[in-house]
Amino acid sequence: MRFAYENIDVWNRAVDFAVVVIDAIENISTDRMHYRLLEQIESSSTSVAMNLAEGKGRFSKKEFIQYCYIARGSLYETMTLLEIFKRKNWISEETFSSLKSEGIEIASMIKGLINAIDKSSKVKGLK
Secondary structure (H helix, E strand, C coil), X not given: CCCHHHHCHHHHHHHHHHHHHHHHHCCCCCCCCCHHHHHHXXXXXXXXXXXXXXXXXXXXXXXXXXXXXXXXXXXXXXXXXXXXXXXXXXXXXXXXXXXXXXXXXXXXHHHHHHHHHHHHHHHCCCC
16 A cells, blocks of 8 residues: 555655755765755755645645645755755756756646646536
8 A cells, every 4th residue: 555645756756856965965065064054955855745745645636736836845945055055066066957957857747736636626626
């Protein structure tokens, strides 16, 4: 038996994305560690998948859509932090580019999920 969110492709991609982000920041070395920023990127990157899972567990499709929007916001927050880390030379351009490409793909998948949920709500007369 599986949880329903495990069948959502974008949830799986978001979990993988979070793991790669955490791996990328594990070896950041600066003269002055910015622990709050590191904790924030761990939080925001894992929040993408967590919000998708929580939304899937909610009662209504409207709530699920809202959690998808929150997941997208967490993705945008993660991408902003990655941009800052790149500009500080804490991560390489190559790492940033790879994560940005994956972030763009996940954002597109979240948009597709929102559209699919919204469409199924309208078809069933739930909207």
